[in-house]
Amino acid sequence: MGKLRLFAILCFISFLFAPLYASGSPEEKPADSHPPPIISEKPAEKTEPVIIKTKVEIKSAAAEPEIVPYKSNSVAVKAVEKSTVLFTERIRERFAMWLSRSGKYLELMKEILKNKNVPEDIVFLSLIESGFNPYAYSVARAAGPWQFISATAKRYGLVIDWWRDERRDPAKSTAAAADYLSDLYEMFGSWNLAMAAYNAGEGRILKALKRSKSDDYWSLLNTRHIKSETKNYVPRFIAASTIAANPEEFGFRNIEYHQPLNYDEVMVNGPIDLEVAAKCADSKIETIKELNPELRRWCTPPGMPVYMLRIPSGTKEIFQKNLAEIPENERFSVAAYTVKKGDTIEKIAKKSGLSVKAVLALNSMERVKPLQPGTGITLPPKEKFQPDREDRYDNRKASYKKSKKTKTVKTKKPRNKKVLLTALEKKKTVVND
Numbered sequence: 001m002g003k004l005r006l007f008a009i010l011c012f013i014s015f016l017f018a019p020l021y022a023s024g025s026p027e028e029k030p031a032d033s034h035p036p037p038i039i040s041e042k043p044a045e046k047t048e049p050v051i052i053k054t055k056v057e058i059k060s061a062a063a064e065p066e067i068v069p070y071k072s073n074s075v076a077v078k079a080v081e082k083s084t085v086l087f088t089e090r091i092r093e094r095f096a097m098w099l100s101r102s103g104k105y106l107e108l109m110k111e112i113l114k115n116k117n118v119p120e121d122i123v124f125l126s127l128i129e130s131g132f133n134p135y136a137y138s139v140a141r142a143a144g145p146w147q148f149i150s151a152t153a154k155r156y157g158l159v160i161d162w163w164r165d166e167r168r169d170p171a172k173s174t175a176a177a178a179d180y181l182s183d184l185y186e187m188f189g190s191w192n193l194a195m196a197a198y199n200a201g202e203g204r205i206l207k208a209l210k211r212s213k214s215d216d217y218w219s220l221l222n223t224r225h226i227k228s229e230t231k232n233y234v235p236r237f238i239a240a241s242t243i244a245a246n247p248e249e250f251g252f253r254n255i256e257y258h259q260p261l262n263y264d265e266v267m268v269n270g271p272i273d274l275e276v277a278a279k280c281a282d283s284k285i286e287t288i289k290e291l292n293p294e295l296r297r298w299c300t301p302p303g304m305p306v307y308m309l310r311i312p313s314g315t316k317e318i319f320q321k322n323l324a325e326i327p328e329n330e331r332f333s334v335a336a337y338t339v340k341k342g343d344t345i346e347k348i349a350k351k352s353g354l355s356v357k358a359v360l361a362l363n364s365m366e367r368v369k370p371l372q373p374g375t376g377i378t379l380p381p382k383e384k385f386q387p388d389r390e391d392r393y394d395n396r397k398a399s400y401k402k403s404k405k406t407k408t409v410k411t412k413k414p415r416n417k418k419v420l421l422t423a424l425e426k427k428k429t430v431v432n433d
Helices: 002-021 074-090 092-115 119-130 150-155 168-189 189-198 201-212 217-223 228-247 272-279 285-289 314-324 345-352 356-362 391-430
Strands: 263-269 308-312 336-338 376-379
Touching: 074 092, 074 217, 074 228, 092 119, 092 168, 092 228, 092 308, 119 150, 119 168, 119 189, 119 228, 150 168, 168 189, 189 228, 201 217, 217 228, 263 314, 272 285, 272 308, 272 314, 285 308, 308 391, 345 356, 356 376
Parallel strands: none
Antiparallel strands: 263 308, 336 376
16 A cells, blocks of 8 residues: 555656656757858859948847757768857858848848748848859859759749749749758758758658658768758858857947838739939939849840839839830830841851850840841840840850861761772782782
8 A cells, every 4th residue: 555655646646747857849840860052152144233321220140040050960060160250260251241131131032931930030042052043053054142043943933044044033033942942941850951952952852862762961971862962051051140149249240231122013914124223313324233143144034925024112103203204115125137048046146255145135035036038127226235144154154065066077087988988908809810
């Protein structure tokens, strides 16, 4: 009986003090046990326009990002410390520049992530991917602040054509990144693994987990199943977001944050030169380009009957008033060309310093076709057209293919000749015999 009584007392005590030992929320996600992160500034498409800078308040976050608790894991702690040294010592000046640029996009991007039910801390992936540079462009042809490759971007609804590249748009690309990361989180059940898959691709991470017989990101760091860039990816995210939340604690003092992005949107009917848009808004063409980084050319896309254009905040009324006074035939400029005998798309493109793709896009052609003499076609205005990185890549690719084709033809001729001579020699030998 005494034993039963003692057991009952112990049960009562354990029930009484049980709440004191409970920690965390029952819904809390367990901690984990598109182109490489950048450790050097990616070349910009163009020099950023000079903008007004101002000090802005960035809300303080927890010492460690809430979505990826890691301090109980020694491997993780060591990896994050290494990344912290990278940002605070080795590339300190560059990282300070990224922090200053972040002030321009943080507010916009965080709001989009929040609306997509993605943790706001995820915004700092853009910090390590591109330094918040809309014109960032990698060797793997990933573009924009979230460094989307073409295939993934199109899968998540971003338009990429000769006229525009929505990977460069901070709002549209953030929405696409949020959707992609949400899908990855649903697949892996872990933000660490979701971010690793964002970097390396979901297939590679699934294969790495299967080979290592693990469901944890940190355990992959001591294997050969993922590349070093993916091993560094999450630690750099953690280090970057921790520093960005409390920069002064890491010696980044007096950061002059760029003014948060602020603009009006106006619907324009038919194509319009950005130069004309700037005049209508009493602004500069550099400002219009800065607000519309998705636009690759001197104008809005001609194939779109309406286009939502961003203009400086507070200028919508004056823009519409000024635009109404400009005749439609003076809003959009192209160069006219009359096809001559013997002309082909390729010859016209070469003479104009363009790619075949550019001529096709300007004339709404899906493929190369014969041209009739006397036919009129349109070309870009020389004074307004500037090739971008994609253009240069396409030109190099076309040149390489042509060069390869020429070499192939040249190497085939001697072989055919040799075979022919050998056959003749054999025939001659037979006759002589």
